[in-house]
Amino acid sequence: MVEFSYYLMLSIFFMLGYTMxxxxxxxxxxRRLIKRHWLQRSQLELPAALFTCLVVLVLRVFSQQLTGRVYWFLINLHFSVINYTAVMVESSLSLLLISIVAFILLASTGAMFSPWSWLFFVLVILVLYVQHLRIRQFDRHPVLYWILPSLMGPAIWIPLYLVAGHAWLMTPSAIFSLCFNYVANMLLAFWYTLQLHRERQLNSKFAQAARYDDLTGFQNWNAFRNDFESAFRRVSVTAPLTVATIDIDWFKQLNDQYGRSTGNQILVTLTHNLNEALAASGLDYRCYRTGGEELTVLLSNTTLSQATPVLEAWHHAIRDLTIVVNGVAIKLTVSLGLTQVRPEDRNATTTFQRADWNLYESKHAGRDKLTAI
Structure with a gap:
């Protein structure tokens, strides 16, 4: 009983540290993706997935020279780490990495010794893949996130014991201990993840705040990333998609000179003006605040040649706009970068980075320019 409690406490502390x-x-x-304007989910998850692979490989090196219960205790931690990660990631690349590491782990234990072992491994990966496809929103399905991974531990240990338990000197009490430790690990990991998720959600009182910028009313970076990736997948010859990136010229200097409250008023006025201009154009558009003074517009079912005149007219109108704040008249200019999704674009990030580059060209040419390529 003392040994059981000792291993249980060790596994719980390890799993909590790993999850954090x-x-x-x-x-x-x-934060890095937002700064670099990367959109793909795989780029967000890759560091965490690689971290998991590293943890599993390090644990495997340590367990290689061990025997008995300590050995199986460490293998159990391997399974806990792998299954937790497999549930939390959403990209196919991350899931593939985890599957490869899981296979290496099982093969190194000598478990992949029969066709039944291979079949069992494939079934486990299929279960993880189905869960990966079906359960995407942690806040809506927290219990479902926990059920399958928790059952996975007993589903792995019990068949292994029935097939090769005597050869590996495993006892029913050892199997019970491993299953119990595994379920406890999953409970703790997902409980912590759920608490962390709810804490982040509480930063916004309403669900709308998770997608919308409080100051401008435009949708935020997270909403843009999801919407753009979804819109990118729907692009066709009859359903073009154009992206416009907009930056307020010398905004930092305006903030420093007139104060942050004035800077906020400039943003509010400018975004309201942009929204009115796009609404009057009849184009199918959505506006986002993707940075401090950076705005992005998605124009669905719109070609570059259709979007350019509308945004050029707005660009010229901004030159004539005067914003009066606390009796001070402020003149503005903006720089724009436009592009349309092309057949050769590998992903949404490729398109967005081209729009960003066009914006850079506008600023490099002296600002107050529009570059559409």
């Missing part, structure tokens, strides 16, 4: 580091990597990656 995993979630922290996610947050760091998210």
């Amino acid at each position: 580091l995993f979630q922290q990597l996610f947050r760091v990656s998210q």
